[in-house]
Amino acid sequence: MPKVSAEHREARREEILCAARRRFASEGFHATSMQDILTESGMSAGAVYRYFNSKSDIVSAIACENMSALLDSLESYADTAADVPVAEVVVAILRGIREKHETDRVARLALQVWAESARDPELRAHFCSTHQRLRAIVRTVVVRRHPHLTDEADAVAGAVTALVPGFLHQLALLDAGATAGFEDGVRLLLDGF
Amino acid sequence: MPKVSAEHREARREEILCAARRRFASEGFHATSMQDILTESGMSAGAVYRYFNSKSDIVSAIACENMSALLDSLESYADTAADVPVAEVVVAILRGIREKHETDRVARLALQVWAESARDPELRAHFCSTHQRLRAIVRTVVVRRHPHLTDEADAVAGAVTALVPGFLHQLALLDAGATAGFEDGVRLLLDGF
Numbered sequence: 001m002p003k004v005s006a007e008h009r010e011a012r013r014e015e016i017l018c019a020a021r022r023r024f025a026s027e028g029f030h031a032t033s034m035q036d037i038l039t040e041s042g043m044s045a046g047a048v049y050r051y052f053n054s055k056s057d058i059v060s061a062i063a064c065e066n067m068s069a070l071l072d073s074l075e076s077y078a079d080t081a082a083d084v085p086v087a088e089v090v091v092a093i094l095r096g097i098r099e100k101h102e103t104d105r106v107a108r109l110a111l112q113v114w115a116e117s118a119r120d121p122e123l124r125a126h127f128c129s130t131h132q133r134l135r136a137i138v139r140t141v142v143v144r145r146h147p148h149l150t151d152e153a154d155a156v157a158g159a160v161t162a163l164v165p166g167f168l169h170q171l172a173l174l175d176a177g178a179t180a181g182f183e184d185g186v187r188l189l190l191d192g193f
Numbered sequence: 194m195p196k197v198s199a200e201h202r203e204a205r206r207e208e209i210l211c212a213a214r215r216r217f218a219s220e221g222f223h224a225t226s227m228q229d230i231l232t233e234s235g236m237s238a239g240a241v242y243r244y245f246n247s248k249s250d251i252v253s254a255i256a257c258e259n260m261s262a263l264l265d266s267l268e269s270y271a272d273t274a275a276d277v278p279v280a281e282v283v284v285a286i287l288r289g290i291r292e293k294h295e296t297d298r299v300a301r302l303a304l305q306v307w308a309e310s311a312r313d314p315e316l317r318a319h320f321c322s323t324h325q326r327l328r329a330i331v332r333t334v335v336v337r338r339h340p341h342l343t344d345e346a347d348a349v350a351g352a353v354t355a356l357v358p359g360f361l362h363q364l365a366l367l368d369a370g371a372t373a374g375f376e377d378g379v380r381l382l383l384d385g386f
Contacts (some may be wrong), residue, residue: 030312108311115308118301118365119223127366152381154373159382162359169358173310173320181348188345189352
């Protein structure tokens, strides 16, 4: 087997994920088989299975990448905007999710990944660390604006963070009309914060 | 086949659901097979399959019953307590869910049912009507306390309602410590409301 660089491996992995994203978005998650992803990527089964064991692995990798990208941009936003209100941080992440959902139907993927996380310890650990990262960003913003909230800041951050899966859940299962005003509702709700 | 009354059918159906609940709680949802439920119920396969086609049907029925019971008690609470704050209504439902989760691990079941709802139109329709019922209760309470919120009341209710699946999601996937303060966080968050 020829030696390949880490960059090459990363590029190949990313190619497979892009092929899967295109298929999931056009055909739907359940109608897409591992064979469809092979065809779309133009790679051999051997090449693809070197990176992912199953469709479920690919779905998890996509969900993790989506969340990481969102959290990276959110962290730098929360860092640079010194006195940003909690509502702005939450609305920023909701907008990012809505955009991703409009192109890639990420909300339905999220529901599958959650169900899978309940039985896969590795996926669950990854999920917990993503949750903690988001919650820490929210907590920092809460404390900066409300220095009197010390012990309670983490509980507030936990509740605020729950709006994110709550939104994904509505995007996946309700009609578009029922979720259209979500960001406005969050803004009104967190206005006091 | 002997004629049976509607009451008898309802009682048999409930017996199956009770047997399934006991097994799910003790063995876990994934480790429980349809055969385990048959054994636990003491009924024949023919008798059970007259009521439910699959384990997934049973899970959905349990989730629907749980939510209906919660909503019934919430509706009468919101009706009788004329000036109840939004936070109290939400905390009441969160407490109900936490109790159910402590006995029956309902949060993990919820995640399975959501994933299933994304592909089963009938289940999705049931889910939507449950969501709308909860949202209507919250909206009524919001409008009663904030008569100036007219058009926005539904958006606020949509965001508040998202705290419920957000909580289930945390209960299912995070350690107990990370969800212990959830109700307090919600109370602080909605205190202005």
